[in-house]
Amino acid sequence: MNIVNLFKIALKALSNNKMRGFLTMLGIIIGVASVITMLAIGQGSKNSIKNQIGEMGSNMIMIQPGADMMRGGARQSASSMETLKLVDYESILNETRFVSAVSPTVNSAGQFIYGPNNTPSTIYGVSPDYLEIRRLSIGDGSMFTQQDIIAASKVCVVGKTVVDKLFPNGENPIGKVIRYNKIPFSIIGVLKSKGFNSMGMDQDDMVLAPFTTIQKRVLAITHLQGMTASAVKEEYSEQAINEISELLRRNHKLKPGVEDDFNIRSMEEMLTTISSVMNMLTLLLGSVAGISLLVGGIGIMNIMYVSVTERTREIGLRMSIGAKGRDILAQFLIESILISVTGGLIGVLFGGGLSLLITLAAGFTTYVQPWSVILSFVVCTFTGVFFGWYPAKKAAQLDPIDAIRYE
Amino acid sequence: MEKNNKQTDKTVIRLECITRNFVVGDETVHALRDVSFSIQEGEFVTIMGSSGSGKSTLLNTLGCLDTPTSGEYYLDGVSVRTMGKNSRATLRNRKIGFVFQSYNLLPKTTAIENVELPLMYNPSYSSSARKQKSIDSLVAVGLGDRLNHKSNQMSGGQMQRVAIARALVNDPAVILADEATGNLDTRTSYEILVLFQRLHVEGRTIIFVTHNPEIAHYSSRNIQLKDGRVVDDTRNEHVLSATEALANLPVDED
Structure with a gap:
């Protein structure tokens, strides 16, 4: 049938x-x-x-001072270790093949004041490359330049949340001067809004300033609290990490067998x-x-x-x-x-x-x-x-x- | 009733010393004991017997549903006893038409679809040939105007006609009817008998198993079973006409 x-x-x-x-x-x-x-x-x-994560930069690499492992006693907070120096930043900037951009990061959190309004936020001392690394962009005005970094200018670029808090009446913030720790910063740009990320962090709640300004005028330090870099491509994160690691070990004169005095993590790792x-x-x-x-x-x-x-x-x-x-x-x-x-x-x-x-x-x-x-x-x-x-x-x-x- | 003129000398069924034993628990039941007879093409045979006489077992054997314990059974020249299940299924499909007491039509299914069922299991028929054969069959049993009626929209007599059409559709060597009028009232029973007699005249071989002695008057031969043996096998010289019997029935009041 x-x-x-x-x-x-x-x-x-x-x-x-x-x-x-x-x-x-x-x-x-x-x-x-x-x-x-x-x-x-x-x-x-x-x-x-x-x-x-891709929006944040899937090829992002974070470099922090301090070893990855705890050695015996109490672990120090990363920012209090002073192993990362400006020279490390310069080597990464100039001597790598797999790193497309790098920016130092020195942060300080505190109160920002404009007239009768104030808001808590964090000021990030970075280089202009930071925008590319974190996939940020300027909505209004402009980013500070290499000149501002050399001069440690008191200029800043603010995120949408900070603008809303300090200028509730919808004034144009460009050219206004806000104060942080009694230091006046004049606003030269506003970041395009990115909203909340997947972990619920407000990505617009930030202020960017030249890292030199933060180092000298705010924190009074010469070392870097950390660095953020971009691999040329997500797939090359591994190579970029190796490259940076070698450079830093060389700069820090670490003998083979001695542990790193920094640690590097990539977004790719987190993604996995x-x-x-x-x-x-x-x-x-x-x-x-x-x-x-x-x-x-x-x-x-x-x-x-x-x-x-x-x-x-x-x-x-x-x-x-x-x-x-x-x-x-x-x-x-x-x-x-x-x-x-x-x-x-x-x-x-x-x-x-x-x-x-x-x-x-x-x-x-x-x-x-x-x-x-x-x-x-x-x-x-x-x-x-x-x-x-x-x-x-x-x-x-x-x-x-x-x-x-x-x- | 006119003599059937198409009866030939061709043997359709030949039973040689058929016995069939069933083992029930420790006992052996002899349902058939040494049954032998032949049926020629074109005969209309009634097989009669009381309950327990072995007529159901004989019907199952004739219908290739069961195989004898010993003895030989030739259907249309083919020995059935040694056949396997599947080849017997094919044999039933090509050589036998069954008509059951309770019609056994598929529910909610049209007359045509019921009739073409045997052909569905025969790959040599195309769907159009199947349909044409079914229509011819239904016309032959007088249901040409009921082709697309569903089984639950028909009377008992009509359902039995559909069942007969289904038994005819594969041009079987023999039509096996098992108490085919058992569920019908007197008038409808005669109508069905008229149909069987007409098929007989047309040259079909019919075996009608029944316990109703009256039906024997309308067949051309009667085989009587008792306790698994053939006790009587007589040719009926005075076949009554079912058509006349039907005409003489008192007309229903309602």
Whole structure:
């Protein structure tokens, strides 16, 4: 008997019992839809974190003084170690191949005052390269220049949050002079707003000034609290780290075997860590959803089992008019596969729709991966075969003599 | 009733010393003991017997649903005893048409779809040939105007006609009817008998298993079973006409 006829027979049998077929399908629909949605949520949040890190600069490299490991006694705070010097900055700036930009960082947190308004924020002493490294850009006015660095000018570039706090009436902040630690800084530029990052930090709550100004006029130090750099490309982060590490060891005259007196971390590293956490989360969500798919499959087995008992006489008739055991087996298998695959198809659409709805309604980023759709489909077909097999086998093994007179 | 003129000498069924034993617990039940007879093409045979006489077992054997414990059974010249399940299924599909007491139509399925069912299991039929054969069959049983009626929209007599059409559709060597009028009222039973007699006249070989002695008057030969043995095998010289019997029935009041 050919497969086309078997399909016709199975389709006919299903259409005779539409409601039951649909209810059986419902288990699969919910299972597949939840697998798709959960994976979409998992992948979506992974992507959005990746994007946010990317916005911060996925090729960013952070260099801090102090060893990575604690050696015996109490660990000093990074900023109180004075191992990073201006000369280190200059070597990185001039002697590297894999580093595209580098900026010293010296920070100070405190109160900023303009007229009757004041706000707490952090002032970052940096070089003009900092904009490129952190993917920041100037909205209004301009960035300070190398000249300002040499002269340690009292100029600054402010973030949107600081502007809103200090100029609540919407005045143009450019050219205004704000005070920090009694030092007047004149505003020469305003940063374009970047909003909050994935860790909930306000990326607009900052003030940038020439690092020399902060070193000399604010902190009165000659060392650097840290440095931020960019690898030429994300993939070259590793090489860039090695290069910087070698330069710093040379500058600091560290003998082989002696531990680094600085530590370097890259965004790429963080990204890998976050990715693995997110993968774990996605797997967890997916497997919970997978269980509902399994329950849906058991639903198919249940219904097919009942169906075989209920249709014993039909099976007997089919056998007496010439259906072989394998024809009956195939018919019931095709029925259960049709239920599961149709359910899977509806489930994919439903899950896709649900993911879209979650994005629109809850603002979660979701991303339906093509492989999750294919996976659901394969799992569905497999479910149909697996859970349809036992009832179908039972049907095929019926004795036509008994089956035809079954009451 | 006119004599059937199409009866030939070709043997359709030949049973040689058929026995069939069932082991139930420690006991062996002898359902058939040394049954032998032949049926020629074009005969209309009734097989009668009370309950427990072995007629169901004989029907199952004739229908290739069961195989004898010993003895030989030739259907259309083919030995059935040694055949496997699958080849017997194919044999049933090509050589036998079943008509059951309870019709056994598929529910919620049209007459055509019910009738074409045997052909669905025969890959040599295309879907259009299948449809044409089914329509021809339904026309032959007088249901040409009920082609697309579903089984639950038909009366018992109509359903049995559909079942007969289904038994005819594969041009079987023999039609096996198992109490085919058992579920029907008197009038409808005669209508079905009329149909069987007409098929007989057309040259079909029919075996009608029943416990109703009246039906034997309308067949051309009667085989009587008792305790698994053939106790009587007589040719019926005075076949009654079911058409006349139907005409003589008192007209229903309602």
